[in-house]
Amino acid sequence: MNFKRNAAVLGVVAVGAMTLAACGSDNNSASSGTTVNSAASKATCEGKESLSAAGSSAQKNAMDNFVATYIAVCKDKGKDVKIAYNPTGSGDGRTQFIAKQVDFAGSDSAIKGDQATAAKDRCAASDAWNLPLVFGPIAIAYNLDGVQGLTLNAEVLAKIFTGAITTWNDPAIAALNSGVSLPNEKITPIVRSDSSGTTDNFQQYLTAASKGAWTKGAGSDFVGGVGEGAKGSAGVSQAVAGAPGSITYVEKSFADQNKLSTAKIDSGSGGVALTGETAGKAIEGAKFKNDAVGDMTLDLNSIFATSEPGAYPIVLATYEIVCSKGYDADTAAAVKSFLTSAANEGQTGLAEQGYVTLPGTVQDKLNASIAAIAAIG
Structure with a gap:
């Protein structure tokens, strides 16, 4: 097809x-x-x-x-x-x-x-x-029965999407989720199989915020080396909805449409849930590469690497x-x-x-x- x-x-x-x-x-x-x-x-x-x-x-x-x-x-x-x-x-x-x-x-x-x-x-x-x-905020959407409000950070995400962390009860995930019962279940990363700005932004976030855990670089094609591919934002969100133990990066609107659980992100001040307000807080600190009228390319590191308390940092500009x-x-x-x-x-x-x-x-x-x-x- x-x-x-x-x-x-x-x-x-x-x-x-x-x-x-x-x-x-x-x-x-x-x-x-x-x-x-x-x-x-x-x-x-x-x-x-x-x-x-x-x-x-x-x-x-x-x-x-x-x-x-x-x-x-x-x-x-x-x-x-x-x-x-x-x-x-x-x-x-x-x-x-x-x-x-x-x-x-x-x-x-x-x-x-x-x-x-x-x-x-x-x-x-x-x-x-x-x-x-x-x-458009990028949600970290996952399918893990009985686990709501999961907290992750850039370093753990980098290791999941390069295959260095392979099970949900890994000590690095458990350390961010005190008191949460995590299953000894295989993690299945779902990634975009097509050239995607969402992939580029997610990889830029990992580069900026993972403290060196992500060394693969960025770009519109996924370079982590692990995961099952699906086409488009609809494709990855639907794949996670049907695959227990899976995780993906996808725009919040698609995660919402498919009723997927989404992770909180810890940038150093505890887990922050993805909402319009928390994403907006990160955007408030955004800078442009050019201040003149015309091209409005953003300096996304000013968003991705934010340490502002209460800010959700994985936000792409459309x-x-x-x-x-x-x-x-x-x-x-x-x-x-x-x-x-x-x-x-x-x-x-x-x-x-x-x-x-x-x-x-x-x-x-x-x-x-x-x-x-x-x-x-």
């Missing part, structure tokens, strides 16, 4: 179904059921009618919300719009963007290196920008990769309009889906960067 093709088709069907529902509805509501105030929206709904995008499966649920909200806003302005987003994985999204197969890409990792150079060619000699629309300049006028107008809606009214309801809504300082910088996107000529 061609899983990549099926994932793309499912993504189109999901967004298409939402498009039909929104267009046929008398009340303008986003996918969360929240009413949209179209009059307050700064989206112009100008430019070409249809936009295409592909990439991160982690942001798929957020993208559904953005699309439904944008359709509702534009309907009130007397315009019909269409957004086709295929959750084929961050690596594939970047590849399609470079090849001019989509108007923008969704990615949980910033475009960089050779890909950034190739994207510059795609963008008529202008840079591609990484614009974070949603912060980027939209766009041309800073290089679109034709109609495409530039449509991209700016959609992203403007997503960065503002589109944020409503994201917290209920397991994401962290944009902090005000990030939102202000994002709006300025979106406004700076320009057409050729």
